[in-house]
Amino acid sequence: MSESITDQDAEIVRAIIRSFYGESYARKFTTSSITDETLVNIIELLSQTEDCSTWIDAVPNPKDLLMPSKSLRKWALKILRKSGEPFLSGNIRVNIMCKRFRAAQFRNGIVLSLQ
């Protein structure tokens, strides 16, 4: 499994960000701007908003969320590649109250993690 952030990974991240925060924030996320911290923050966003979307497969498996002591990026990419697919295919609708009052609390921390 590739530990580099691929164009496809960046596309998944952008699709997730776009669903919660819109295109103007999504375009900030590129293969060169995304850090390990970005990936972890997005995974936390997905797990904390698990009841906010209409596609259950987007929820990271709780077993997978036990953060490893090494190869953080490999762990994070594995989860995002699995959980992020429905966002890419557009099969996600995020509940508006969730976007406004839960997801809003994550956004600036995620943006700050970009390099």
Place this chain on the structure above:
Amino acid sequence: MKKVFLTLALVLAVATSGCSSFGSQPIEFQTTASASFKLNPNTFDSIELHPSDISLWRDGNIVGSITTMPTAPDFESAIDELKQGLLEAQKGPGVPQLLDLPNNAYGFSSTHNGFTTAFIASSASPETWVTISAQAELFDQMLATIRFE
């Protein structure tokens, strides 16, 4: 004479040092939710404009943002929506705390990952409310200076 001149020069320097800080006057942000607050200009050096919010940056890092939200059609007023929003926020990160605001306003805040996010509405503007999310320094300034119409 030289002593008088030097004294006058010193007095002049002290008197005009306030003028040189002309650029350090707090900047007032007026929101459509009938709330305004002030931020010191040295706490950010650039502003990014998005469709419904602005973000504040310093040294290339985001330090805060202000989002204007139209009241969702399911709710009669912005305050009504925020009261429901508190229940939603309790399912998320942080522990939401009610803000100590005047009787015509309502709001709460929650802290996560270095940012405190406040959700604020006023009875004077039932059609919109604001989300202000900022790092500690900016958030404290906002809360200390917030005023409602």
